[in-house]
Amino acid sequence: xxxxxxxxxxxxxxxxxxxxxxxxxxxxxxxxxxxxxxxxxxxxxxxxxxxxxxxxxxxxxxxxxxxxxxxxxxxxxxxxxxxxxxxxxxxxxxxxxxxxxxxxxxxxxxxxxxxxxxxxxxxxxxxxxxxxxxxxxxxxxxxxxxxxxxxxxxxxxxxxxxxxxxxxxxxxxxxxxxxxxxxxxxxxxxxxxxxxxxxxxxxxxxxxxxxxxxxxxxxxxxxxxxxxxxxxxxxxxxxxxxxxxxxxxxxxxxxxxxxxxxxxxxxxxx
Amino acid sequence: xxxxxxxxxxxxxxxxxxxxxxxxxxxxxxxxxxxxxxxxxxxxxxxxxxxxxxxxxxxxxxxxxxxxxxxxxxxxxxxxxxxxxxxxxxxxxxxxxxxxxxxxxxxxxxxxxxxxxxxxxxxxxxxxxxxxxxxxxxxxxxxxxxxxxxxxxxxxxxxxxxxxxxxxxxxxxxxxxxxxxxxxxxxxxxxxxxxxxxxxxxxxxxxxxxxxxxxxxxxxxxxxxxxxxxxxxxxxxxxxxxxxxxxxxxxxxxxxxxxxxxxxxxxxxxxxxxxxxxxxxxxxxxxxxxxxxxxxxxxxxxxxxxxxxxxxxxxxxxxxxxxxxxxxxxxxxxxxxxxxxxx
Numbered sequence: 001x002x003x004x005x006x007x008x009x010x011x012x013x014x015x016x017x018x019x020x021x022x023x024x025x026x027x028x029x030x031x032x033x034x035x036x037x038x039x040x041x042x043x044x045x046x047x048x049x050x051x052x053x054x055x056x057x058x059x060x061x062x063x064x065x066x067x068x069x070x071x072x073x074x075x076x077x078x079x080x081x082x083x084x085x086x087x088x089x090x091x092x093x094x095x096x097x098x099x100x101x102x103x104x105x106x107x108x109x110x111x112x113x114x115x116x117x118x119x120x121x122x123x124x125x126x127x128x129x130x131x132x133x134x135x136x137x138x139x140x141x142x143x144x145x146x147x148x149x150x151x152x153x154x155x156x157x158x159x160x161x162x163x164x165x166x167x168x169x170x171x172x173x174x175x176x177x178x179x180x181x182x183x184x185x186x187x188x189x190x191x192x193x194x195x196x197x198x199x200x201x202x203x204x205x206x207x208x209x210x211x212x213x214x215x216x217x218x219x220x221x222x223x224x225x226x227x228x229x230x231x232x233x234x235x236x237x238x239x240x241x242x243x244x245x246x247x248x249x250x251x252x253x254x255x256x257x258x259x260x261x262x263x264x265x266x267x268x269x270x
Numbered sequence: 271x272x273x274x275x276x277x278x279x280x281x282x283x284x285x286x287x288x289x290x291x292x293x294x295x296x297x298x299x300x301x302x303x304x305x306x307x308x309x310x311x312x313x314x315x316x317x318x319x320x321x322x323x324x325x326x327x328x329x330x331x332x333x334x335x336x337x338x339x340x341x342x343x344x345x346x347x348x349x350x351x352x353x354x355x356x357x358x359x360x361x362x363x364x365x366x367x368x369x370x371x372x373x374x375x376x377x378x379x380x381x382x383x384x385x386x387x388x389x390x391x392x393x394x395x396x397x398x399x400x401x402x403x404x405x406x407x408x409x410x411x412x413x414x415x416x417x418x419x420x421x422x423x424x425x426x427x428x429x430x431x432x433x434x435x436x437x438x439x440x441x442x443x444x445x446x447x448x449x450x451x452x453x454x455x456x457x458x459x460x461x462x463x464x465x466x467x468x469x470x471x472x473x474x475x476x477x478x479x480x481x482x483x484x485x486x487x488x489x490x491x492x493x494x495x496x497x498x499x500x501x502x503x504x505x506x507x508x509x510x511x512x513x514x515x516x517x518x519x520x521x522x523x524x525x526x527x528x529x530x531x532x533x534x535x536x537x538x539x540x541x542x543x544x545x546x547x548x549x550x551x552x553x554x555x556x557x558x559x560x561x562x563x564x565x566x567x568x569x570x571x572x573x574x575x576x577x578x579x580x581x582x583x584x585x586x587x588x589x590x591x592x593x594x595x596x597x598x599x600x601x602x603x604x605x606x607x608x609x610x611x612x613x
Contacts, residue, residue, distance in 0.1 A: 088595060118411040121435040179594060182585045189581060194576040201436040203445040204363070204560040205289055206567065214304050225293045232286040 001057070005114060006033065007050035008071065011205030012106050019099030021152030026096040026163050029251050033092050034084075040082045047075050058205050063132060064117035070109040072173025073136065073255065078102060081147070084180075086163035090168050091176065098143060108256075134191035138184050139251055142223075145180035149241030156238045174237035177244055178230060185248075192216060216253040223247050237257065251253045277331075284327035287346075292320045318352050323367075325349055338586035347558050347577035354573060358566035360385040363444070365561040369399040370455040370471040371554040375446075379561060388563070395441040395527045397421035402452065402467075402557055404516040410478060414450045417557055444563045451558030452516070454501055455478040456524050460490040462546035473556045474501055478508050498527040499552070518553050524551075 020037030025032050051071065055061055062068035081098055084091070145252070152170050154160050167173060195216070196206040207213060226243035229235055276345055282288070296317035318368035336342055365379035377393035384390075394539050400421045405413035415434035422428045424442050431439055438445040455471040462468070468491055474484045485500035503519035524535040526548075533541055537552040 121414045125436050179589055186582050189578045204562045220298055221293060221297050230291055232290055
């Protein structure tokens with residue numbers, strides 16, 4: 001267990017170094033992008049090793065305790081963001097918006113109990129992996145959209161207007177953000193369907209409006225609303241960015257907040 | 271004139287602004303039904319019905335919507351999901367039953383909740399609980415359930431299955447799931463005066479969650495006497511300190527209280543009641559089952575996959591029209607590399 005935690009801390013250090021460098025780079029208008037990407041990938045490799053060791057030791061994936069849920073989501077969000085960072089050069093400065101969100105998760109992770117939890121018999125199914133996998137892609141896509149939207153809002157508020165000038169104009173950023181939100185909608189739809197299949201065989205019902213189901217569906221609805229509003233009113237980039245933030249907040253609360261308040265079987269940690 | 275009024279109404283109903291308003295209404299309905307018991311169904315049904323009407327009106331009045339096949343397919347799949355859920359709620363059945371080892375399920379449920387149009391087919395088949403195995407990890411953490419059942423379907427075919435977590439017994443569309451509820455069941459032969467002997471069980475509260483409350487009051491069939499029974503044993507069945515397995519106690523006593531008198535029975539002992547004789551036959555286990563019936567689930571699944579696939583198709587087509595990296599400055603050296611590859 002000690003090695004797992006040491007690897008995790010090393011990964012967090014690499015993430016923090018990469019994140020801080022990305023923020024400093026935006027502030028001082030430098031572009032140490034390869035270093036940022038290398039540090040992020042190093043962190044991912046270290047965290048992958050930490051997760052693998054834990055998986056091997058406990059005999060199950062990181063799906064049970066809040067520590068495991070935070071750690072696996074930090075890993076998947078960083079992976080999706082690293083992919084976007086590598087693939088879309090023009091939007092790399094959004095790291096200055098995304099990394100602070102990941103820093104919050106890292107702080108929360110460090111405060112969580114790394115002890116093990118009970119792996120219930122209802123989790124012995126391939127649908128768990130499918131459901132969780134789709135959920136991670138969904139949240140990752142929305143996180144990238146949040147990074148892009150954050151830049152739109154920062155520029156709109158007059159903060160870092162010159163420092164963020166190297167990014168494409170707001171209309172182009174808005175279009176990219178909309179694309180990531182659309183990807184999010186597809187994967188959240190798939191997440192809900194896979195979850196319903198799992199619930200049918202695990203608990204004998206495909207939908208029961210338990211707290212996590214309810215809030216997941218509300219997130220889906222908000223996402224659908226945001227995409228519809230964009231088409232209906234041709235909203236300005238700043239309004240679109242606010243809608244993206246709203247979806248992300250709701251999704252974040254659903255993923256990491258509802259397991260705290262729910263006492264039903266489907267509470268993310270049981 | 272009349273036709274134009276209808277067209278006007280349909281056009282108003284097809285409004286995308288109305289879609290947004292109803293999405294907000296649906297969200298509000300979900301939040302309301304999440305925290306209130308009264309009018310829960312109505313709070314969900316009203317906005318869903320309005321959304322369906324809005325969608326149908328949009329399909330009827332917007333030719334560009336009809337021309338966009340994937341988008342149309344996605345929305346029609348959503349409509350199909352809503353209709354299937356409505357059909358499912360009218361015809362579903364949810365219930366609960368407990369069966370002692372060796373007991374036959376012949377259609378009777380302990381608790382049942384069903385749609386108004388559900389036609390019960392529970393009596394068309396039968397199955398017998400042949401006992402189960404459940405492992406426990408240290409800390410009384412329940413492992414997998416393996417419950418053997420022998421069954422006979424409506425066509426008279428017989429079979430044997432092992433059911434448990436993720437593996438229900440499915441007969442005539444009814445799905446029987448093992449539940450976490452299981453326990454001990456003292457078995458009695460009741461010889462009521464002037465009546466044929468009856469064999470039956472008393473299912474004690476679920477074990478181990480009610481470990482210190484293994485007692486139950488009941489009345490033998492046709493008797494006016496209330497009998498209170500309590501299971502007592504000294505051994506530890508499920509040890510929180512080490513791995514263990516659910517099993518019957520090797521040695522036990524059954525305390526029976528009739529009014530103020532107390533008796534201790536062992537298998538084979540009998541007790542005379544004012545209106546008959548009760549013979550204790552021994553101890554068995556019982557398993558609790560959840561029963562679920564909803565004929566729409568395979569169709570619902572198909573509609574969900576169609577919705578997800580058509581949504582993906584729609585966005586794929588939409589985004590393929592303009593590359594994701596359009597307008598992005600080419601990395602240094604790209605032109606040279608391309609020139610090299612062309613030559």
